[in-house]
Amino acid sequence: MDTLGRCDPFQTGKNFIQVIHQGSFSKGLNFLMEIQKKGIVLNWEFYTQIGKKLERLHFCGRTERDDLFLIGAKNSSDLLPLFNKIFPEQKKNLEKALHDGDNSASEQDFPASSFQNDEIYDQLTALYNELANMQRQLAKKNVELERLSKQKNHFLGMAAHELRHPLGIIHMLTGFLQEECAYKLEPEQMEYLNTIDTLSESMQKLIDDFLSISTIESGKLSLKKEPARLVEIFQNNLSLNKLNADRKHIELVFCHDEKIPVVMVDPSKMEQVLNNLIANALKFSPEGSRIEVCLRQTGDEIILSVKDQGTGISPELLPRLFDPFEKSHSLPEKSYQGSGLGLAIAKKIVESHGGEIHAESETGKGSTFVVKLPVETRSS
Amino acid sequence: MGKIEAEAAYAIEANQKPLSEEIVSRQYGVQAEIWETYGKEGREKSTRDMEYHLKYLIEAVRTDDLFLFKHYVDWLKILFRGLQFSDNVLPVMLNCMQAVLKERLPEELSPIVSKHMAAVSSQLQACDQSQTPFIQEGHPMGNLAKKYLESLLAGYKKTASRLIMNAYHEGASIKDIYLQVFQPSQREIGRLWQRNEVSVAQEHFASAATQLIMSQLYTHIFSTEKIGLRLVAACVSEELHEIGIRMVADFFELEGWDSFYLGANLPPSSVIQAVIDYEADILALSCTIPLHQRELENMIAKVRSDERARDIKIIVGGYSLNTFGDAWKRAGADGHAPDAENAVLLAERLLTDKKS
Numbered sequence: 001m002d003t004l005g006r007c008d009p010f011q012t013g014k015n016f017i018q019v020i021h022q023g024s025f026s027k028g029l030n031f032l033m034e035i036q037k038k039g040i041v042l043n044w045e046f047y048t049q050i051g052k053k054l055e056r057l058h059f060c061g062r063t064e065r066d067d068l069f070l071i072g073a074k075n076s077s078d079l080l081p082l083f084n085k086i087f088p089e090q091k092k093n094l095e096k097a098l099h100d101g102d103n104s105a106s107e108q109d110f111p112a113s114s115f116q117n118d119e120i121y122d123q124l125t126a127l128y129n130e131l132a133n134m135q136r137q138l139a140k141k142n143v144e145l146e147r148l149s150k151q152k153n154h155f156l157g158m159a160a161h162e163l164r165h166p167l168g169i170i171h172m173l174t175g176f177l178q179e180e181c182a183y184k185l186e187p188e189q190m191e192y193l194n195t196i197d198t199l200s201e202s203m204q205k206l207i208d209d210f211l212s213i214s215t216i217e218s219g220k221l222s223l224k225k226e227p228a229r230l231v232e233i234f235q236n237n238l239s240l241n242k243l244n245a246d247r248k249h250i251e252l253v254f255c256h257d258e259k260i261p262v263v264m265v266d267p268s269k270m271e272q273v274l275n276n277l278i279a280n281a282l283k284f285s286p287e288g289s290r291i292e293v294c295l296r297q298t299g300d301e302i303i304l305s306v307k308d309q310g311t312g313i314s315p316e317l318l319p320r321l322f323d324p325f326e327k328s329h330s331l332p333e334k335s336y337q338g339s340g341l342g343l344a345i346a347k348k349i350v351e352s353h354g355g356e357i358h359a360e361s362e363t364g365k366g367s368t369f370v371v372k373l374p375v376e377t378r379s380s
Numbered sequence: 381m382g383k384i385e386a387e388a389a390y391a392i393e394a395n396q397k398p399l400s401e402e403i404v405s406r407q408y409g410v411q412a413e414i415w416e417t418y419g420k421e422g423r424e425k426s427t428r429d430m431e432y433h434l435k436y437l438i439e440a441v442r443t444d445d446l447f448l449f450k451h452y453v454d455w456l457k458i459l460f461r462g463l464q465f466s467d468n469v470l471p472v473m474l475n476c477m478q479a480v481l482k483e484r485l486p487e488e489l490s491p492i493v494s495k496h497m498a499a500v501s502s503q504l505q506a507c508d509q510s511q512t513p514f515i516q517e518g519h520p521m522g523n524l525a526k527k528y529l530e531s532l533l534a535g536y537k538k539t540a541s542r543l544i545m546n547a548y549h550e551g552a553s554i555k556d557i558y559l560q561v562f563q564p565s566q567r568e569i570g571r572l573w574q575r576n577e578v579s580v581a582q583e584h585f586a587s588a589a590t591q592l593i594m595s596q597l598y599t600h601i602f603s604t605e606k607i608g609l610r611l612v613a614a615c616v617s618e619e620l621h622e623i624g625i626r627m628v629a630d631f632f633e634l635e636g637w638d639s640f641y642l643g644a645n646l647p648p649s650s651v652i653q654a655v656i657d658y659e660a661d662i663l664a665l666s667c668t669i670p671l672h673q674r675e676l677e678n679m680i681a682k683v684r685s686d687e688r689a690r691d692i693k694i695i696v697g698g699y700s701l702n703t704f705g706d707a708w709k710r711a712g713a714d715g716h717a718p719d720a721e722n723a724v725l726l727a728e729r730l731l732t733d734k735k736s
Binding site: 126130140142143146147 | 591595598599602603620626629639640641642643644645646
């Protein structure tokens with residue numbers, strides 16, 4: 001071998017052909033594996049005797065490694081079985097191209113004794129051309145999809161931003177009226193006001209979710225990490241969520257390890273995660289049930305889990321649970337209100353912290369949402 | 381191309397194999413001590429090579445281009461030197477060729493062929509035209525091109541890719557990477573192969589790796605806003621050197637064109653169908669090997685004869701058309717561009733002229 005790892009091509013090729021003609025395909029395979037291991041680049045264009053004919057030999061196919069490329073475009077019928085063993089994918093593509101082409105050959109046709117090297121060469125270049133063109137078209141489609149996605153996010157953000165302000169005013173003024181006119185209005189009129197208040201509040205939440213997801217998907221999510229005591233943050237948050245839980249007669253409990261380290265997180269974003277998980281649990285938990293929020297440390301991970309006794313999630317919905325606008329339930333649409341973005345937002349925030357989130361569930365037996373965060377302290 | 385030139389070319393083409401066998405036989409007779417060592421296999425290879433040499437002579441005769449066969453022989457001289465043949469191998473081979481053709485061709489056709497052989501003989505001592513490397517360190521991005529080429533020749537595809545992507549992210553334009561790195565690298569590899577300093581496997585690896593790295597730039601190439609113009613780009617039949625035409629297609633994309641790159645070795649029917657299906661404004665055809673000029677002429681003739689495609693503007697390029705100045709006109713193209721950048725300018729000019 002010379003310094004570039006080149007072998008004498010003629011001798012190497014002769015050796016290779018000899019093992020083929022001895023009928024030992026496994027030896028031929030071993031030979032190729034040996035070449036791969038040594039990182040040899042071979043000149044596969046040479047002439048050698050195959051049967052009674054002198055053939056100009058190439059080898060069809062390539063490997064994807066840096067150190068070995070077997071290049072060629074024509075093949076001999078004698079080598080096809082070896083080719084088929086080593087490159088099953090190329091064989092499949094070639095057969096498909098031949099089946100789909102004008103001069104299609106069935107699998108039984110090759111290797112055929114009347115095999116035409118020029119014909120297969122043309123068909124192989126046609127296959128290669130098709131693949132090259134498909135690759136370009138695919139890349140173009142990807143660019144277009146990305147452009148449309150950016151456009152969508154921009155529209156979503158713009159629309160949410162424009163709606164937020166008037167909704168905020170409606171909610172605020174409704175609040176004033178509820179306070180100031182409590183004793184002046186008929187019960188029915190108060191009911192109307194309360195409905196406006198509830199709906200405007202939920203619309204605000206929806207708008208906030210839209211804004212969040214468009215910010216996240218535009219790549220503009222920025223975390224303001226600071227040293228945080230998660231136990232305190234979550235305790236405060238749960239005392240607020242308890243009001244909603246009490247309204248539905250659902251028990252909301254918090255348990256945690258005695259020592260949870262101070263970690264570097266964006267506290268408001270982690271609250272948003274917990275809020276979304278609890279809101280999700282409250283939606284699907286029946287009255288009288290229990291939601292457990294637990295925080296513990298295992299090794300170098302902090303684990304937050306939210307466990308409910310709700311309807312559970314069917315296996316076919318689990319894989320897409322954290323995708324935007326995906327349902328996590330099989331309830332009729334009218335009986336459920338939500339943007340379908342809460343879990344998607346939670347996932348993005350958790351992943352931005354270097355963590356991961358998943359759900360464990362069985363239909364009818366409740367769900368547990370698990371968030372794992374790396375213990376990133378101030379010094380790390 | 382005159383009638384007698386066509387006849388002379390045909391006379392050789394129709395008897396290519398027996399003529400080759402006779403020339404080789406005579407050559408082996410004169411230089412037995414050189415050729416005997418290669419045995420029967422070597423002789424059969426020599427005969428096949430002789431058929432290839434004759435193809436160039438046929439093309440030179442057909443097109444009545446005294447420069448074409450001479451240019452091929454100049455190239456062959458360097459190849460033979462790389463194969464470490466002694467200096468008298470080529471002259472003896474050409475003498476045998478000339479003698480056999482004179483004896484075997486009809487008397488009235490012999491002078492047509494002889495003038496091409498005479499043009500070669502008188503120039504065999506001319507200086508080696510391929511000595512200048514295509515990559516020079518003083519050139520723009522010369523350093524990068526050198527490192528890129530070295531990576532490819534050593535078989536390090538990932539290293540080569542990293543060099544290019546780093547350069548792009550540090551501010552190099554895609555056009556500069558194409559023209560200052562990929563193009564000279566490919567040409568340099570061709571030059572080194574000719575001198576037997578790299579193997580054909582290395583050459584194929586480098587081409588395949590370069591194409592892969594080009595595709596890694598697709599996200600950036602295809603994100604230019606489209607201007608509503610369409611290009612169909614392809615190599616002519618038999619032509620496999622496709623990187624150049626692929627670069628052309630990518631340059632058009634960078635200028636907002638929608639390009640449909642068909643690939644290598646395209647039959648005319650496929651190209652015509654693509655022009656129709658994609659409603660192309662420009663058809664770009666590539667021809668690198670001079671032998672394929674006739675395929676180019678054939679393809680353009682077929683495009684022009686199809687009423688659904690006849691009005692399309694056709695631009696051509698490639699090494700053979702850059703080297704043989706009038707070939708593009710003879711082929712019936714609307715214009716010729718020496719590289720990708722000029723191809724876009726030419727296309728724009730042709731379309732502007734078409735409108736006015």
